[in-house]
Amino acid sequence: MSRVAYSAHKVGSMHHRLRFIFATATIFGATFLLVSINDISKMFNINYNPLILVADTVNNASNHSEDSSFTIRTEGCTIPGLQPLDDSIRRYVSYPSGMHTCRNATVALLDSNSTHIWLRQENKKYYNIINDHRFFCCYRSFYRPVSVEDISSPKNDDRVSYRNCIYFNEAIEVKDEFVNIICKYNKKRVYEQFFIFVIELNSEIAGKKPKSDSSYNVVIMGIDAVSRLNFHRTMPNTLKFLKDNGAVELLGYNKVGDNTFPNLIPMLLGIRDVDINITCAPRPLSTFDNCPFIWEWFRQAGYYTALGEDSGSLGTFNYLKVGFARKPTDYYIHTFINEAEHRVGNNKDFNSNLCMNDKYFYKVLLDYVERLMITLRSRRFFGFFWEVTMSHDYLNYPMKMDQDYEKFFRRIQNENILDDTFLFLVSDHGIRWGDIRHTKQGRLEERLPFVYVLVPQSFKQNYTLAFNNLKLNSHRLTSPFDLHSTLNDLVDLDRLKDITSRSKQLYWKDRSISLFLPIPTNRSCSLAGIEDHWCTCHQARKLSTNSIEAIEASAQLIRHLNLIVDSYKMCAKLKLSETIDIMEMQSNVNDITEGIIANWREFMVVVRSSPGGGIFEATLRQDPSGWSLSGTISRLNLYGDQSRCVSNSHLKLYCFCL
Template sequence: MSQQVKCKGIRARIGAATRYRYLFLLATVCGSAFLLLSMHHGGELLLLAREPLATAWHHHYDLLDDDAFTINTEGCTIPGMQPLDDTIKKYVIPPSSLKACHETNFSLLHNNATHIWIKNEYLEYFRNPIGDVNLTCCYRGFYRPSSIADIYSKKVDDRVKYKSCIYFVDSIEVVNEYVQVTCEYNFRSIYEQYFLFAPKKPLMTNGDNFVEINQNKSYNIIIMGMDAISRLNFHRTMPKTLAFLQKREAIELKGYNKVGDNTFPNLAPVLFGIKVTDLKRTCWPRESSTFDNCPFIWEWYKDAGYYTAFGEDSAFLGTFNFQKFGFSGTPTDYYIRTFVHEAEVHTGNNKDFNTFICMGNKYFYKVLLDYIESLTNTLKDSRLFGFFWEVTMSHDYLNYPVAMDDDYENFLINLDRSEYLNDTILILLSDHGIRWGDIRFTKQGRLEERLPLAYMLLPPTFRENYDLAHNNLKINSQRLTTPFDLHAMLADLVNLDKIKNENIQKLMATSYSHQSSISLFLPIPKNRTCETAGIDDHWCTCHKYHKVPQDSAAALEAAGNLIRHLNYLLRGHEPICAKLKLASILDVTELEAGTPAEHEAGWKEYMVVVRTTPGDGVFEATLRHDHREWKLGGTISRLNLYGEQSHCMHHYQLKLYCYCLDKFGSSNAVRPSYLFK
């Protein structure tokens, strides 16, 4: 049976000794819980310090007896894991380095859905006497122009045009989607703030494909992603949000397995239904190409009469913009990159490794949450397909998501109170777990990195009207699933007739078990393996693991072949990249991956972790050996930051491996700058 994790208050079938052991662990961990953060008195962050860690951070988990496996089927068994396993609990600590945004407690400007006004009582904080008439503010709307000066420019997705300034001294009515306000005192700029609004727009159609939507036979689809959060790290860091989902009987995909290294190869299957390699053969032939011609799932919904929206809380780390060219056109009805990019450039602060986490006095993730809520209010009488992605708070740090828990819980509560969830299918997911740091050197950290968060919250009417599809989704919570399956489910939701009981029964009678993309409204076969699901061996979590002595011949041979593969990837770049050599073997694990096929007799697989020189890079890969040759299974992961070591390499993948010779010479110094997304 699958692992089941229950929060405090849920009856557990464990013995007294086991219960006391976990209570002791909880008491030990919570003994050091004074407040989550000792911070500047920021209003945005005070919500983190309202409760002791015993309730807001270190949640109490009772584990049921059947926790030996996360999932346990004929085709795949994933080891059971505890959110606070002994091997990782030392890494689960309050994020003491997280800082409040600038001027959190005394924003000079406030707004609602229709107006922006000056908070006169805060003027003194900006070296301005209260009520001084010399204070004026400039309101400027800005937008994404339809005309393009250079369609081949790397910054084609960053184009912007500002309107003329409108001055005001007390308040002003909002007439734009994106607004910049700057305030001056005696001809000196003292304040700048950006505002994002969600006005009702005309519903644009795709020509003859448009059909009038029947709101009685459709649901809003809201997909909310949080970058780099594993299933269990979500349990650890966001217990309030988790409790809301559990209370509403949301379905958790416990065997949701990633299919690629980072964000892009794990979201491409969700949004397109194909692998990145297939994307390059269809609509994205070159890295300098834009994604305008790619078959996004939201286009299906647009044809069905939906409004569409795509928003991320970081422009720099945008899914289609990091080391890529983004879009030349506007991909959805509501596309907020223009706003986020400008806000990042002009008011971004508290840069933490990769990106700014604040827009002025507000966290960027909170800007995104507030926007989604505003958009749902604006379009409450229409249908919306929205794909939103948070990255700024969760991308770089294992424990930072705890800072978002209250806001995500409140967001869901607000949607619930407004009854928006009664007509909405909400999907909360991630692309992978944390990909670097000390936790990645543990077995659980490696597995968590491959098992991201995935929750499905369905309205009561869905469970009543499509009970067979709903029951199959519940069954699949204990099966091996992938982003490809999520895409197939989204395709089914475009036309709900496809998931009526009689149609689901017909589909269940067909032969579909060999497919790598199976709708989650159909029962995933019990005998599904990583191979049939389209998961490379390197990412597969179904294996059993056996340690190999690091000084053994097998370990030395496997590590040597990993080094050869690394240098092979860097072939042709020898003038700028150093040839990598083996510095040390950190770990070699043999993977037992079921019974080999006849033509694979005798093969063995190894998970290899090595440290290289120069640069002290730490790399992990899966290698297969059949006594004739060594083959690489999937891609090679880097487990530590490369900083500026790869400044001379601009290929988004090779940056992970290249150690530039020109700047560092023979030095092994590392100056962390950013981690490849």
């Protein structure tokens, strides 16, 4: 996700080696690699079950006849089998023990529930509050104004208005959605915090419909920059809950773009991110208000809608983008998160403020989602939520979130929320930089994010064929485009009554196929709309970095980089410093015919450029007419302040400012 001011520090290269032992055990008739329970438990400080690390292999071996040496193996796509603790990546896995906790996390001065905010009397001593007559707190609610002074202003999505103070010194009832509290002792500020509440809107005015037996809530929860296997490694307790509750895991889910934005737009709009420029946001300062996001279809069907991220500055639609002039959904928390981030955000670690004073931002988002689901349980509800602060910059930081996510799922399960809710837990891509990215497995993991789908039991019974197709597709090549078609089906469940006849239609060449339809076995990356540079179905043959192919491909990559920055005089012209790696990409059977007819060869090359030492990876195609770039160019190391002179998120990857 290229939406951050990267530092030069290498991420994911913590060199604490885990101690592993090999043991042999027979489980479901198969032999697996086990990890020392004591070593892992001590290091991770969690209830860590080593069998979870090979759960994917266990499931494949016990439930499917496919060769476990492949992640998926179909006529159109073969993805090699990957292990969470492969020898090539073990040294990058360690518990992030050096990460700072939120300040004052155990001595917060205020607490809240769904209706009140109150003073924690037992913690007054930590703020030297000894005379109650000299202590008071100011309760200020705030909101997003309806009017927009300048629709083209990059800051219009950040607009905010505060109401007057209401003073209290013990407790106060809450009747507002967004609240800021400032507490003073002897006229000096001693504490400030933000609180978010769920206020149920007037459903009659909003045109919302009560939930019926034939409708389901739909909730998408994202965790940024976590590959499928890194999810296995870092969030084993959450993984166990999902598997124990029958979540469907998409093993062949392949990203379609470099960072977050080009992978979420296909999911939420069904088009490529570049198509936005000709459809609904034609200018650099265009807002996204005219874009037909999937939540619009749910809104028209009578659903409450919600959009929330745990960072305002790094938001999907706000980082170097204009965002929204109007509220895009009924519940939209950008105003709250943005204010909290700027006023009490702390514990900055690389690009993110991890904490909202004494509480992690990811936890703020989790608690909000839970309250929203409980409050709206009698109504139809669609929500899209995205976590970025903890997972974006570090390979192992998701370990810190594991127990909180598991507890979240258990709480909403105990509230019976999952009985009538489709819940998608997803990511956009794996970690895109750092030492692990230079390994073969790291390159594949970066292209293979995770998707888990928790399906209500009643859906499994009422739409058996659709559910069976979903399970079948867990071993097929899929992409964010397919999630969009799946969400469209959930807007109108009547579409699922016609699955049998729809399955007979000629949809197999479609870029976007609902997961409730059987995805054909001959589906390849080209049919799925996945550019060769991101395709994990291709096999690779390593070449010498001194070969003619390496010399020519490297020169072409540098030429393409300079074409990108050529119009920006503040950016240096780049030169080739080193060819780090080159592989010839060999397509699957379905694509070979096309290659023979076109007489082309494809190479994935990694180079280091100067000035700046940028490391870039690209796929280049050679045919009789010359060389061409296939897909976009990836940057594998962080650029720090090298690109300070440009504000374009794409250009920041390549520009070395003079």
